Amino acid sequence: MSEQDRRGNEHLDEMTCLLYVEGQLDHARAQEVSSHTEHCPGCRTLLHALERESRLLKRAMFEDEEPLPARLAVVPGRSARSLQWVWAVAFGLAATGVYALYTGYIEPWMQQLEQAGFGGTNLLGLLIFQGAFWKGWQSMLSLLEVLAMLTLGGFLIVLLRRRLRRGSALAMVLGGLCAAVMLPATASATETRRGDYVEVKQGETVKGDIFLFCHRARVDGTVDGDVFVFSQDVNVGGHVKGDVIGFSQSVRISGQVDGNIRTFANNMTITGNVAKNVLAFTQVVTVDSAGKIGGSLTIFTEILSLDGRLGRDLLIFSKDARISGRIAGGIRAKGDTLDITSTAEVDGPVHFEGNKPPDVSPQAKLKSPVEYQKMEHKPEYSRPRFYVWRVIFIAAIVLFGMVLFLLMPKFTEEAIVVAEGIGVSVGLGVLVLFAVPIAAIIACCTVVGLALGISGFLVWYASLHYSQLVVGALLGKWIIGPTREIWPLIGRMALGYFLLRVAFAVPYIGGWAKLGVIIWGLGAISLALYRRFQPAMPAPSSASAVGMQPA
Amino acid sequence: MSAPAKIEPVETIARARAGDADAWGQLYKEYAPAIFRFCRRALPTREDAEDATMEIFADLQRKLGQYDVTRSFTAWLYRVSANHCWDLLRRRKVRQGKETEDVETLPLEHPDPNQLDRLIEQRTSQEVRRALDKLGARARMALVLRYYSDMSYDEIADALGVRRAFVGVVLLRARHELRQVLGESSALAAGGTL
Numbered sequence: 001m002s003e004q005d006r007r008g009n010e011h012l013d014e015m016t017c018l019l020y021v022e023g024q025l026d027h028a029r030a031q032e033v034s035s036h037t038e039h040c041p042g043c044r045t046l047l048h049a050l051e052r053e054s055r056l057l058k059r060a061m062f063e064d065e066e067p068l069p070a071r072l073a074v075v076p077g078r079s080a081r082s083l084q085w086v087w088a089v090a091f092g093l094a095a096t097g098v099y100a101l102y103t104g105y106i107e108p109w110m111q112q113l114e115q116a117g118f119g120g121t122n123l124l125g126l127l128i129f130q131g132a133f134w135k136g137w138q139s140m141l142s143l144l145e146v147l148a149m150l151t152l153g154g155f156l157i158v159l160l161r162r163r164l165r166r167g168s169a170l171a172m173v174l175g176g177l178c179a180a181v182m183l184p185a186t187a188s189a190t191e192t193r194r195g196d197y198v199e200v201k202q203g204e205t206v207k208g209d210i211f212l213f214c215h216r217a218r219v220d221g222t223v224d225g226d227v228f229v230f231s232q233d234v235n236v237g238g239h240v241k242g243d244v245i246g247f248s249q250s251v252r253i254s255g256q257v258d259g260n261i262r263t264f265a266n267n268m269t270i271t272g273n274v275a276k277n278v279l280a281f282t283q284v285v286t287v288d289s290a291g292k293i294g295g296s297l298t299i300f301t302e303i304l305s306l307d308g309r310l311g312r313d314l315l316i317f318s319k320d321a322r323i324s325g326r327i328a329g330g331i332r333a334k335g336d337t338l339d340i341t342s343t344a345e346v347d348g349p350v351h352f353e354g355n356k357p358p359d360v361s362p363q364a365k366l367k368s369p370v371e372y373q374k375m376e377h378k379p380e381y382s383r384p385r386f387y388v389w390r391v392i393f394i395a396a397i398v399l400f401g402m403v404l405f406l407l408m409p410k411f412t413e414e415a416i417v418v419a420e421g422i423g424v425s426v427g428l429g430v431l432v433l434f435a436v437p438i439a440a441i442i443a444c445c446t447v448v449g450l451a452l453g454i455s456g457f458l459v460w461y462a463s464l465h466y467s468q469l470v471v472g473a474l475l476g477k478w479i480i481g482p483t484r485e486i487w488p489l490i491g492r493m494a495l496g497y498f499l500l501r502v503a504f505a506v507p508y509i510g511g512w513a514k515l516g517v518i519i520w521g522l523g524a525i526s527l528a529l530y531r532r533f534q535p536a537m538p539a540p541s542s543a544s545a546v547g548m549q550p551a
Numbered sequence: 552m553s554a555p556a557k558i559e560p561v562e563t564i565a566r567a568r569a570g571d572a573d574a575w576g577q578l579y580k581e582y583a584p585a586i587f588r589f590c591r592r593a594l595p596t597r598e599d600a601e602d603a604t605m606e607i608f609a610d611l612q613r614k615l616g617q618y619d620v621t622r623s624f625t626a627w628l629y630r631v632s633a634n635h636c637w638d639l640l641r642r643r644k645v646r647q648g649k650e651t652e653d654v655e656t657l658p659l660e661h662p663d664p665n666q667l668d669r670l671i672e673q674r675t676s677q678e679v680r681r682a683l684d685k686l687g688a689r690a691r692m693a694l695v696l697r698y699y700s701d702m703s704y705d706e707i708a709d710a711l712g713v714r715r716a717f718v719g720v721v722l723l724r725a726r727h728e729l730r731q732v733l734g735e736s737s738a739l740a741a742g743g744t745l
Contacts, residue, residue, distance in 0.1 A: 014662055018726075019719050024704055045664035052671045053726060054698065060679035061592055061699040068584050069601050075576040483602055 012036060012043045014050075021050045190225075200238060209242065219255070226259065236272070243276075251282075253291075260295070270308065277312075287325065296329065313348065334375075340364045394501055398494045401469035405493065409486045411528060412470065416489075418531070419474045419524035426516075429467070429523025436460040467521025468514075472497030559624045568615050579608060582625075586632050592695045593636040595684060607635050629700040633692070633710040640688040667730070674733055682732040690725035697722055 012020075012033060019025050020033045037044040192211040197218075200206055204221035209228065212219075217231040219238045226242035235252045236244055243259035251268040253261065260276045267284040270291035277295035284303045287293065291308030296315065304321040306314070313329035322339040323331070323346070330348025338352045342363035350366060352358045353373040360370055405412045419425055437460060443453030476492025479499075483489055500517055504510040560581065566574035586607055590600035611631060618627050683691055689711065696702045696710055707722075708715040 015719060015723055018723050022704075022719070022722075024719060042664055045668060046662070049664050049667040049671060052668070056671055056674065056676070056679060057694060057698040057729075060676040060683070061695065062588075063676045063680075066588075066591060066597070068587055069597075072583055072587055072601060072604055075579045481598055483598075485602060485606060488602065 010036075011040065012046075014046065017043065017046050018050055021047060021054065202238065289325065307343075338370075340366070340370070390501070390505075394498060397465055397469070398497060400465060401472075401493055401497065402490050404466060404469070405473075405486060405490050409489075411532065412473070412489070414531065415470045415521075415524045415528040416473050416477065418527045419470055419521065421524075421527075422520060425520050425523035425527060427523065428526050429519035429521070432460075432522050432526045433519055463522055463525055464518055467518050467525055468500060469493055469497055469521070470524055471517045471521040472500050475499060561620075561624075564618070564620070564624055568618070568620075575612065582628060583608065586628065589629065589632050589695065589699055590636060592680075592683060592699055593633075593692050594639070595688075599639070603632075603636055603639060607632050610635065626702075626706075629696075629702065630706065630710065633696055633700065633702070633706075637692055637710055637712075640692060643688075670730060670733060678733065679729070682729055685732045686725065686728050689721065690728045693718075693721045693725045694729070 016025070016029075016033060020030060025033065033043075037047055190209045190211060191206055192213070194213045196215045198212050198214040198216075199218040200210065200221040200223060202220040206221065206223045206225070209225035210223055212227065212229040212231060212234070214231050215233070217229050217234040219227060219234075219236045219240065222239045222241070224241050227236065227240050227244045227246075229244070229246045229248060231246075231248045233250045234246055234248045235254065236257065237255040239255055240257045240259065244253070244257050244261045244263075246261075246263040246265060248263070249266045251263050251265045253268075253270045253274060254272045256272060257274045258276070261270075261274055261278045261280070263278075263280045263282055265280070265282045267286070268280055268282045269286045269288060270278070270293065271288040272290075273292045273294075275294040278293050278297045278299070280297075280299045280301065282299065282301050285299050285301045285305070287297070287306045287308040287310070289307040292311075293309070294311040296312040297306070297310055298315040299318065301316070301318045302320070304316055304318050305324075306322070306327075307324045309325055310327045310329070314323075314327055314331045314333070316331070316333040316335060318333070318335040320337045320339070321333055321335060322341065323344045324341040325343070326345040328347050331346060331350040331352070333351070334353045336355050338354060338358035340346070340350070340358060340360045342361040344361070345365040347367055349368050350358075350370045351373070352370055353375055355375050357372050358370050360366070437457060440453040440457040440460065443456060473489060473493035473496055475496030476494070477483070477489075477496075479495065480488075480492050483492065500513075504514045504517075506513070560578070563574045563577050563581075567578050583604060587600060587604045590603040590607070591597065594600050594603055611628070614631065618624065683694065686694075693707060693711060696707045702710065704718040705715055707718045711718075711721065713721060
């Protein structure tokens with residue numbers, strides 16, 4: 001374009017020329033442009049150049065240089081339907097798994113425990129919370145009901161996800177959990193005593209529950225409620241009208257306990273009287289000849305020596321058990337050896353599953369001969385049932401992953417991206433794997449942080465599975481290729497997780513592989529979490545955006 | 552829609568709408584290559600295009616009942632595809648925080664027609680395709696909608712969420728970007744616009 005042209009300022013602007021070429025001007029304006037270009041070679045050239053540019057663009061767009069990829073050669077309708085079928089099967093298997101787990105294991109176990117004198121219907125309560133830390137738990141629903149509620153809530157959130165901002169969804173979940181935790185509030189008064197040596201003196205009466213944190217503890221007086229003791233050495237010689245819950249190295253019950261005893265200890269000796277049931281996770285348990293338990297005795301121990309009296313059934317998981325006392329109920333024992341001496345009296349049936357036949361004295365007074373079953377050490381993988389359960393388990397975990405991925409798609413993407421940095425993830429994973437449970441236990445010991453500790457432990461436990469799913473998704477991504485959409489990502493996760501499970505099944509190295517994967521995934525999740533809660537970073541293009549970019 | 556100018560298989564579409572799997576398969580085979588090419592032009596990578604094509608057809612299967620049989624199936628198909636790809640790009644754009652410029656601020660200039668002519672003459676289709684890959688999302692999408700899908704200005708405005716009056720500006724700006732990318736590799740680069 002010449003300077004003269006420019007100075008004349010009579011040229012059409014490029015926008016007008018483009019609209020003219022594209023046929024977007026109204027008739028009058030188009031006429032003006034047409035007449036102008038008849039006299040203006042510059043604008044005429046521009047019009048021609050724009051037209052040529054349009055043709056070049058069209059040609060470039062339509063010239064085909066890439067064939068249709070192989071994965072697009074399959075009609076998606078069919079694959080979509082088959083995918084739905086796979087998911088339906090996965091759902092079915094998971095539901096069957098939950099049902100089978102409940103009817104096959106949990107329900108009979110609960111019945112067994114009930115027969116053994118526990119009488120509770122709340123599994124959570126039976127396992128951990130029954131009358132122990134918090135009575136409010138007893139009014140909670142059963143474990144299955146809680147699970148059903150959580151699942152329902154999860155699906156509800158998935159359904160409402162598009163209408164809720166992610167923050168509000170999270171707030172809803174946390175709020176719901178808090179509400180569930182807060183509803184059954186604790187009612188009774190509690191007292192706490194700390195020190196190197198603490199005691200409830202003889203003649204003293206404590207109204208309500210008492211917590212004892214000390215090196216050594218003695219309860220010689222009367223406690224109207226429960227006794228919670230965190231101590232190296234504890235001796236209950238007085239009268240406890242509630243339960244005794246002990247986390248100690250050594251527990252000795254020489255007095256009267258009207259409720260139950262639950263202990264996690266190195267050794268426990270009962271020389272006194274326990275009106276209800278005893279549950280112990282203890283290395284050595286001794287029930288002295290003077291000791292008396294009104295209910296049942298359930299123990300997970302190395303050595304049991306029972307010389308006293310038991311009002312109901314005995315359930316043992318031990319290495320060595322010696323029975324010399326009187327048992328008003330039956331015995332179900334599993335372990336290495338069972339020794340029933342001449343002074344023993346058992347009013348119910350005796351069933352023993354062990355490595356060696358039980359040593360039963362002819363003088364022992366038994367209602368019926370001991371049923372002995374040799375413990376089978378047949379490799380698990382030679383049983384078809386092993387594979388059925390594996391499939392059910394994998395389906396259940398994939399289902400769990402699917403719900404998590406749908407609930408937290410962005411976070412999951414970020415975790416998968418972070419997992420690609422193996423070194424950092426593994427380093428952090430080692431720390432988290434060991435530090436979190438330790439921190440949770442410490443939090444539990446402080447009582448104030450009990451709920452926090454238990455929640456932290458549960459989250460940590462769930463993360464052990466989540467970590468495998470994250471690594472599985474990464475593996476799937478490496479195999480099939482990257483994706484940004486959630487359902488293809490879930491598909492990749494399912495494939496990757498399946499392959500991981502196959503790898504875990506390899507003898508000898510499988511276990512180590514699993515540990516490695518857990519550490520790796522746990523580190524990635526932790527790092528993603530850390531980045532998520534870091535104060536606003538100057539956007540070096542967010543982790544997810546970068547990470548999900550194909551190579 | 553002139554781009555893939557073909558006679559539309561009305562009967563096959565009707566059967567697919569009625570749930571005939573074979574008809575759906577035929578439709579897919581008929582249109583998948585064009586939609587893949589559309590996605591390949593509109594999205595930055597081949598993997599993106601593959602994913603998007605699959606997702607578009609999954610969507611189509613659900614939305615087929617909404618198709619107005621009195622109108623062009625191809626046009627509808629491209630509209631659905633354009634919306635899908637643009638949604639995808641926009642989501643990513645929000646995450647990456649790019650392309651926040653206002654399309655309405657483009658200075659209108661009169662380029663040197665001879666220089667533009669030379670630039671166009673020297674460039675091959677392949678070079679243009681490579682340059683397209685380097686454009687911003689909106690620019691690339693605008694050019695694809697106009698010159699591949701042959702959409703009207705109204706349709707482009709609808710798809711990109713801009714006022715109809717600014718579709719021309721978007722297209723012109725896209726051309727400028729393209730020329731700049733093309734010009735960067737040669738001595739013809741003359742300050743962005745020619």
